[in-house]
Amino acid sequence: MMIQIGHRESHDIDIFLDDPQLLGHRPSKSHLHFETMPSDYLGDGLRFQKFAFEDVGEIDFIVAGALTTKPF
16 A cells, blocks of 8 residues: 555554644653663644654654544
């Protein structure tokens, strides 16, 4: 399907949240405890947070509303 719609191959993880308050439950940069520490950390605290790992990929937490009437 990815080839049919021209989507690029991705090794990243995208986690979609429907409530912006949930981003507040993610630890701040100073409280991160990863076996491999992120090489970069971005986020606005309202719509997204991104943890980038050099030569590995990224984990993105994205706040977005449902696009369909029955998302689950």
